[in-house]
Amino acid sequence: MxxxxxxxxxxxxxxxxxxxxxxxxxxxxxxxxxxxMREKVAPRVYEFGFGNYAEFITEPIYWNTLLRTGSMSLLVTFLALIIGFPIAYYIAKIAGKRARGALFLMCLIPLWVSDLIRAFGWILLLRESGVISRSLQWMGLTQSGIEFLYNDAAVIVGLVYTVILFMIVPLVSTLDGMGDDMIEAGYNLGGNSLTVLRRIIVPYAMPGIVAGCIVVFMMTAGSYLTPILLGGKNSSWFTEQIYNQFISRFNWEGGAAFGVLLLLFTSGVVWIGLRLSGQSLANTVARS
Amino acid sequence: MARSMTSPALLLGYRLYVGAFFVFLAAPLFAAGIFAFNDSLFPALPWQGFTLDWFFNDTEPKLGMFHDRRLLSGLYYSFVIALLVSLLSVFVGTTNAFLFVRREFPFKNALYIVMIVPLVIPGVILGISILVFASNIANAVWDAWEVEISLLRPGIVLVVLGQFSFIATITSLVITARLRKFDTSLEEAALNLGASRARVLFTITLPFLRPAMIAAGIVAFLVSFENFNTTLFLVGSESPLTITMYDRMAKIGSTPVLNAVSFFLMVGSGLLALLSVVAQRPGQPD
Incomplete structure (x- = not known):
């Protein structure tokens, strides 16, 4: 040419x-x-200013919601890692060759079902007239129905459920690349299971762990349906505040400020995570 | 197999844990699907007997999903949106793959990271930022020339663009990964044999990419179909299915017709996902 x-x-x-x-x-x-950064001073008259951010700082309910969203997202990320790592290790290293493909596929199936249906399923299980409550009544363990919905635990269960696959998939693909001889060598050199896990497996899986944690944290912090449907009126999730500002109160300036804050907050957490683990975005998220 | 660390009892415990995990994964999907067949007005126990009314019945109060006009139109809009999004994303994903695999240009590595970023931006933020941007342009055009561009107001076009904005990253990554495995000597051989560049592209390179393009298209279709967060802010009067279902759930509460839709969607996306696995299989040993 x-x-x-x-x-x-x-x-x-x-x-x-x-x-x-x-x-x-x-x-x-x-x-x-x-x-x-635009403030409304009169109808159709705006001027530059940080009033929307000032409102965020002076109104405790706003920054409390952001902190709550952030800390619950960290908890969900941690739980997803703790619950998901053994599953990923089982699929990548312990299951036989044929079981491996089937298990991996089974892991992926819920991935293609919308958030809405997953949350709907949890509602049918957890609510007062739901499957779990009715079954407990039927077994005679309780007289009246128990409401498992509309509390933080339900939100956390639903969120872990929604995001855990995004933790398992990158973990399986990194652990898959690790030779069994590395693990054998660790044992031959006299390490016990804990040492091998801590000194060999976890460091090797680090890119997968970081990738999974980033995606899971961002998805959790940005999720909308699960906290609202499972947490009910007082779920106070930050995306809900953004929605309220935009759609219910038609305060686009305030909503935009909240959006910027959510973005800064989540990217800040991800940046700190990458720094602490010595990884980069290119060799974690892009590979999974 | 790295088994040396596990005693039989420990391995059994481990297996039970894995089993329990899969029960956890299946339970809500099972609950969402099974009540579509319960002959009751509420999606709850006790079991009242098997019925297909929630799919095919044509009268209230048990109006089946295939006779429910709003659900059907939601399904139709979801389908149209998902089709447009997947075509657009596969096209841009393919050009991006050629751009990043075959070409050298300044700031290539930084731009590659930029390409990944949309995937980690919360969907709600993509939704509001595109809504604000489109409205600003539409307002500016109105102020200047008094022309209304309805395409830039919430509606199908904005939904498609909003979903495309992050789905394009997924298709780019899938197709890029495949193009990296391509052996360029095949192209050189064809060129030496006198084929034109266009002919080489259409008879050698694109057929090699086809499995990845199909798989990426299916993934894009599914992700678009199930998207809620980005769509919520950009939707106009033509609501796709997830929005219609959410409205129904919020206003009327859960009825078994939602279970019927869930069952239908789960079977549909399960089949599509299987298809994408099959499409990627030939000639791609893992």
């Missing part, structure tokens, strides 16, 4: 990427950043 043709084809290949990132990601995000 001549140089001009090469240049032209590079531009043609670059155009879809540039349009996508510029028009749907970069400019819209700059847009909400600009909108969040």
């Amino acid at each position: 001549s140089r001009d043709a090469r240049r032209l084809s590079l531009i043609l290949l670059f155009a879809p990427f540039a349009l996508w990132i510029l028009l749907l990601i970069a400019l819209p995000h700059l847009g909400i950043l600009a909108l969040s």
Whole structure:
């Protein structure tokens, strides 16, 4: 190809990427950043200012919700890792070759069912007239129905359920690449199970662990349906505040400020996580 | 197999844990599906006998999903949206794969990270930022020329763009991974034999990418179909199925017709997911 043709084809290949990132990601995000620094002083009259952020700081319910969302998301991420790691290890290292594929596929099936249906399933199980409560009554363990819904535990169960697959999949693919001889060598050198886990398996799986944690944390903090449907009126999730500002109160400036805060907060946590674990976005999330 | 660390009792305990985990995974899906067949007005125990009314019955109060106009139109809009999103995402995913695998340009590594970023932005934020951006443009055009661009108001176009904004990352990653495995000597051989560049692309390179493109398209279709967070802010009067179902759940409460829809969707997406696994299998040893 001549140089001009090469240049032209590079531009043609670059155009879809540039349009996508510029028009749907970069400019819209700059847009909400600009909108969040705009204050309404009179109808259709605006001026630059940090009033929307000041409102966030002075109104404890807002920053409490953000802190609550953040800490519960961290808890969910931690639980997903603790519950998911043994499953991933089993699939990658202990199950036989044929069982492995089947188990992995079984892990993936709930992935393709919408959040809404998963939350709906949990509602049918957990509510007062739900399957678990009725079964307990039938077994004579309780006289009246028990409401398992609309509390933090239900939200956490639902969230762990929704995100755990995104933890297991990257873990399986990293653990899959680890030779069994590494583990054998650890034992031969006199390590016990705990040492082998701590010194060999976990360090090897680190990119997968970090990738899983990032995706799970972002998904949890940004989730909307599960906390609302399972937590009920007082779930106080931060995305709900954004929705209320935008749709119910039609306060786009305030909603945009909340959006920027959520984004800064979650990327801050992810950045700290990457720093602490010595990983980068390219070799974790991109690989899974 | 790295078994040396486990005693039989420990291994049994481990197996029980894995079994319990899969029960945990299946339980809510099972509950959502099974009550579609319960002959009762409420999706709850006790079991009143088997029925298909929640799919096919045409009268209230047990209006089946295939006679429920709003659910059917939701299904139709979801389908249209998902189809558009997957076509668009596969196209951009393919051009991105060629861009990042075959070409050299400044800031390539940084831009590759930029390509991944949409996947980790919360869907709610993608939704509001695209809503604000589109409204700003529409308002500016109105103020300047008094022309209303209804495409930039909440509706199907914005939903498609909103979902595309992060699904394109998924398709790009899938197709890029496949293109990296391509042996470029095949292309060189064809060129040496006198084929034109376009001919090489259409007879050698694209057929090699086809399994990944199909799989990426199916994944995009499914992710779009089930998306809620981004869609919620961009939806106009043409609600896709997840939004219709959510409204129904919030306003009327859970009825078994929602179980019927859930069952239908689970079977449908299960089959599609299986198809994507099959599509990726040939010539791609793991």
